[in-house]
Amino acid sequence: MRASGPFKYASMSRRAALTAAALAAMVAVAGCSGGASGGAAAEGDMAKGAPEGAKVTVVEYASVTCGVCAAWQAQVWPEFKAKYVDTNKVRYVFREFPTSPQPVAVAGFLMARCAGPDKYFPVIEEIMASQPELLGGAPPRQVLLRIANGAGLSEEQFAACVTDEEAIKAMDTRIKAALDAGVTGTPNFFINGEKVSDPSMAGLSEKIDAILAAS
Template identity: 75%
Template structure:
């Protein structure tokens, strides 16, 4: 897998939260294992379903370059969404945690945010579904650019998105917050702040149903 030099955002991986130990930690995430993490709302959260303050909040830390995240998105998310999110039983929060190759993941997330809040989840889902193509001989840029064009972003706007210093600094802050919370892999799922090791529909349903039944 390679990151096309034309992205011009490789320097991001040497900034703030993505340096030193943080980079070493993310380099070890190829296996996409999960760990404990903090709870509560965080700046930059993207969410679906019930409103903030809902009885049950499910948080997913994920990366658009993580194969296990793509598999979960394809195999579990449709049923989970229909059962809990579309019915407003839970608030589903998605948090970005770029994994190798980090520059590609960061570019994807930056582009998704540039596309606007209404397009954020569709863009992330399209990138996850396009992983095989993205890491093919042509590299990730043509795939990301095609997705950007699909939501109305020109090539120039795409380039501005993935090199925007303010957006990169905000991404750094989100990564640092995840690392400080103890996130050690993707996908990591929490139900009301408690990490759920079984990320299958059955495993997540058991945790969500128990939380819904409390009180």
């Protein structure tokens, strides 16, 4: 999905733009599909549910600008969360992997992290839910700023978030780790390090329930 017109961020640093350009060259984003990777804990992981070391860890590599990711978030996540995450049966780990248009995705992820751990997931969900507007012609900065304001960030704080050199460097490190592991697109799901070919609720449950039932 692409929005009409250029994506220009008055408050986005050249470094962030370079990050996006590098990703554009490295990441295959033809409809959100990709490679294979493990799921060991990594610095910067955002997680919910069971603590680290849980019997089952589900890792999702996703982008706030990926339509398939947004569809999974809307259609599968509520049931998955209720059955496995809220009950602490599963540790769910979300890993950021910006896809086209990368400048928008990078800015969205940076802003979500600035909102704080307690608001990170709600912000991610709000950005994904706003994809029709965000990628449909509305000024991306305007949409993201509105979401940032809703999360308690001022315009000045938003501007600082998307120009934070240390935060951008940390995101670079996380993305490179994913690329090194073979991830080439989104969404990608892994259960205890094994790639999942069917991320539907039925497909995930089949594998998760078998592991939980094993002694």
